[in-house]
Amino acid sequence: MKARLMRSEDLAMLVNAIRRRGYEVVAPFCNKGRDTYYDTVTDENIGRVRLHVPNPYYPPKRFVLPPIERLLRVKRANGAYDIQATYEAPKRAIFGIRSCDVAGIYHLDRFYLGREFPDTYYARRRRELLLVNVVCTNAELDISDACFCVCTDTGPAARDHFDLQLMDLGAGELLAVAGSSAGEALFEEPIFTRAAQEHVERRRQILSEVRKRFKTTTCWFSATVRYVSQGSVPERTWEEIGNRCLECGGCTYVCPACTCFTVSDRPTGRDEIERVRIWDSCALGGFTRMAGGHNPRKSVHDRRNRRFFRKLAHYFIQRELSMACVGCGRCAAVCHGDVGMPSVVEMIRRAAALEEKIEPVPADGR
């Protein structure tokens, strides 16, 4: 991977260089307090593009998988049908995507483009997408109370799957790393200068420093992967989790790695319908309900069990070579019952400690 140096005051010039290459650039903008949102960069708002902002609550997943996406348009005339697939794949760059969300998009890539049936709607959008990752180095602005990418091994600095990565070295300097040929092509811009070994060393120092600034470290995360994979989480722990779930589906909608959708036909005119896919959620009671009413996953704790099994079971991690949890902490922020990933990891740890009577190890190691 090639690295270059740039001045942080030239940030807007970099954004404009990407826009000049024909990309619609979306970037996180600040609203009130810690509220931020992705919006398209224009000549008017480009002055408000910042390097350090809290990660938007609503993930960038929608740029590859819109909440509602039309698949087909079907017209009926004289008893005959005309079916047209409708594609929308703008050339788009996400500027300032956080490392956790880079991992989220990578997981979606593995899922939607993998196995027997690659998804053409996803592939078309994905091919046109450029990712400019910003490393979270500002403990106040970049890192929230719920962030735990250090546990899922997805951050604070993504190792790959970005086109360009920017990291604040302080003193008005940014280290830019190219992760793809498209990212490297941006180094032609005059804002970039050569980076020295000293800058790479500074990057390493900052990263080891920032790792200590995370407030939520779910130290039992990898053990939870093991417990969930083995199916050794006690049933009553799932019940405890299920009892706290309000079945709102919020966790799945803010999750950068959740993939499920439903499909619906709706009229768009006389003799004209469209078939759309809509984000769906395993938290909702009807998710597995079949015609006729039989529902194999009726109880809420079975559905919660499902969510965490799908995210953490070793089988899926091995199959997809990517985990469906990226440590962004959004589920912890959205959940009214506080059964987001960090809490669930803690509940499983507590249950395992009770179940297996794990005694604390004495300090002197006896």
Add this chain to the structure above:
Amino acid sequence: MGVNGKITVAAEGRGVLDGAIPGPVENVYMPKLAVLDGVQDEIAEVKTFYWHFVDAAEQAKFRAFRPGQFAQVSLFGVGEFPASLPPSPTEDELFFTVRNVGSCTAALHALKPGEIFGVRGPYGNGFPMEQYYGRNLVFVAGGIGLIPLRSCIVYAMAHRERYGRLQVFYGARTPSDLMYVRDLKAWEESAGLECHVTVDRPADGWKGNVGVVGSLLKKPGINVAVANSTAFVCGPPVMFRFAIKDLLQLGFAERDIVSTLERYMKCGVGKCGHCCIGVAYVCVDGPVFTYEQIKKLGEDI
């Protein structure tokens, strides 16, 4: 079950994952137009729908399906549902047998011959009929569970010399709930296959067996082939549980009992997530599983 995490590698790619994002790929969600040819009543609320693809090339491609696979059926403006394929690929006609149970199936039931709907597929793994060459096949079906198994039975009959004994054990609630009566009659009269039928509640004039389908397996005079046999089980959940218990008691190994599972599905191609049971996406990892696999899915069926 395939464990396959491979991403299709395209010749050209750009951006992240250089080369790993596939180029133009087939739209797997695109239904192909089909014409309804005729409708046959089976039992109350269950009909068989004969159909063909508008495009002859699609018809030829589709006909290479395997017993146990399924298709996604589109009723435009209403939606799509998964339907098993009761015909055997050795037969000429394509048809679905569908119970009127929800909005999409109701729309299919309302369709008239000559009208157009959509079909895509075939999907799923299907029964590995080649793996069973030289073995005895024991079919245990309850109610409309005979729909997917019909394909295997007809297939095995068409390749009679490749298999050992063929036995069909079929049960329904009442005589009027018996599916495919014309097939049952032919099977009962056939020399190549032993067909035993039972009903839970007899009606006037019923001279056959009475009792649940499991009772047939233990009935004096009936000799279930256990050694070198594969048992196919399909039926409602209660029947499934008891039939499995009976077969295990008879000495069947868990890996020699196969079934086909049913789930709510929206895509049929492993993406929408509705049909998952534990580690399996029923649409692509199944719908056919051995009982040994079913027990290891990590979630109750």
